[in-house]
Amino acid sequence: MKNLPAYIVLLPLCSALLSLALSKIHKHLGRDVVFGALAGSLVLSVVQLVRVIQNGPIHYVFGGYKIPYGIEFSVDTINAVIVIMVCMLGVLSCMFAFNFDKNGDALQVGGAYTMHALLVLGMVGMTMTGDVFNLYVFLEITSLTAYCLIAMGGSRGIVSAFRYLLVGTVAATFYLLGVGILYSVTGTLNMSDMAACLKQGNNDSAMLMAMMFLIAAFGIKMALFPFHGWQPSAYTHAHTGARPLIAGAMGKIPAYAMFRYLYCIYGKDFKYFRYVLLIIGVISVCGMIYGSVRAMAQKDIRKVLAYSSVAQIGYISLGFAIGSPLALAGAFLHMLGHAFMKGGLFFAAGAISWKYGTFDLNDFGRIYKKMPFTAGLLTVGALSMIGIPPTVGFFSKWYLACGAAQTHEYVYIFVLVLSSLLNAVYFFKVIEKVFVQADKNRKPLHPEGKGVTEAPISIMIPVVTCILMILLLGVFNVKVIDILLISLKGVAL
Secondary structure: OOOHHHHHHHHHHHHHHHHHHHHHHOOOHHHHHHHHHHHHHHHHHHHHHHHHHHHOOEEEEHHHOOOOOOOEEEEOHHHHHHHHHHHHHHHHHHHHHHHHOOOOOHHHHHHHHHHHHHHHHHHHHHHHEOEHHHHHHHHHHHHHHHHHHHHOOOHHHHHHHHHHHHHHHHHHHHHHHHHHHHHHHHOOOEHHHHHHHHOOOOOHHHHHHHHHHHHHHHHHHOOOOOOOOOHHHHHHHOOOOOHHHHHHHHOHHHHHHHHHHHHHHHOOOOOOHHHHHHHHHHHHHHHHHHHHHHHHOOOEHHHHHHHHHHHHHHHHHHHHHHOOHHHHHHHHHHHHHHHHHHHHHHHHHHHHHHHHOOOEHHHOOOHHHOOHHHHHHHHHHHHHHHOOOOOHHHHHHHHHHHHHHHOOOHHHHHHHHHHHHHHHHHHHHHHHHHHOOOOOOOOOOOOOOOOOOOOOHHHHHHHHHHHHHHHHHHHOHHHHHHHHHHOOOOOOO
């Protein structure tokens, strides 16, 4: 089992290579192989977390080449948990997509699942890699597959994908510029070696310039304010089956990469570290308010959730800006929680769309009468986004506030409360549409069954799973925080 990190990556890679060919034999054969491979990666990722908790971090080098010449995967408790999150959402999104590929031909179906597997591969690779250049390789795999999946959403999806392509190219350029400067200073691409060289404190101005390039690159990829412009349309028009995975997980992985650069490579002893954190804090506060205000004005639930993500990413980066152990742990708990909150809400919205063909909130009037189970699950997800106990949304914000109190940054606590109140405004509007607004004369696209009917089981399982994860992460928040804190010792401020 020493090759666990490699197997977790190789399974989706192999399934992606086989998907198109197998789809020519039978339209759904490639799909089934991708689903099985992602399920296998999920099981292995759980085993990997258990091993890391029991035996400490895993350092896996491909080919047996010594560092810094070999490609290294470095796994601690934090990224082991994130890998589980990515693989789980990958499996659930794959299952969810079963209901939206029936009309496509073999090339369309096989191509979509190939991109799906490669997207999971890219995100998992970004999370585990210990090499800054290979992080770029996995970042580009993630980006290229995301472009394709967004373009598969139709004519408007193509426009959204092209817009994302343009800003994504800028982000990649910024990343390479930052890495190039760091390589010129350190002479290595391995993260641990780079961190050791940077601790010597030479060329502080060059290191600061590199950090600015890297923050801009990751800011674009994670849709951090004010680099978020590509996100609302991308989330709205992406391929239906891939939308929950893109919205739930894709923005979180660059955020984790930003954390590794800030705290694991540069470190808190860097001369300008506090000033950089202050800049990130200001940006985060602006994003939390801006995203919440824009979400209040939207009538399409996909855009509500998209602008909400701008605010929620601000919570994560705010935790990085505060830098105390509880704040960082709260940021990662919010990262996990938001992945399942946003995934669950997109799954629930997709269930309603599957039955009634609409994402317009004005068409959600008393939808609980027709889809009571879906309406209830959507409500739990919305309450978690607001921060109502015992959901994970409450506890992640609580730890962020406690972390801010540790560093006496009470302005951040005020912004956390204000943003949560704004969240309540637009998510209670969604709940009002579902339960209170006058019933609309909706005609179901899929009227099979008599009386009250929900979406198919392959749609409902992802919704239920995400909502259960929201509740479980909330109930067992102390245990999760303890696991996260293991890898934060000596890193946090």
